Amino acid sequence: MAHPGDGAAPRDEAEAGYRAVGERLTAEFSGVHPPETVARCVAAARHGAQEVAGGAPADLVEKIARRHLQVLAMVAAEKRRRAPRTTLGNTP
Template identity: 55%
Template sequence: MSERIIPATEPDPYADFSAALRDEFSKIHPASTVTRCIEAAHYGALEVVGHAHPALVERIARKHLEVLALVASERG
């Protein structure tokens, strides 16, 4: 079972860009990969800068997804 990034009682601050990233990368990555990249970006931002502002998390997650797409294209 996966942990939630935020408590269920609070709105998801990443909802808007999560949907956009899932749509943008839908032909390359499954939705679960996008979710994992967002979660990794969230925790990475917390560790490095002490906060996980949505704009920062989106930038980090997008870079992760772009690198994964590049690796996939080089293998295929």
């Protein structure tokens, strides 16, 4: 962690924290969501936390983004489950 006067700005630390969140969630949801989706969820969680709570600590952003990604995965699984099971795709 940076200390005053050691050259690292607090904003740089925060950006590094958000990058780390993105990397962890990209690895966690590998094979479920593409990295672009993870990045969008992290950005949305960051913005939402800032708007609602007035701050966006990386741990809060990670919790919100993880939950969004879990919900997206559940919706996708439900859509696959309900999809027609023919190879022709022409069932009513």
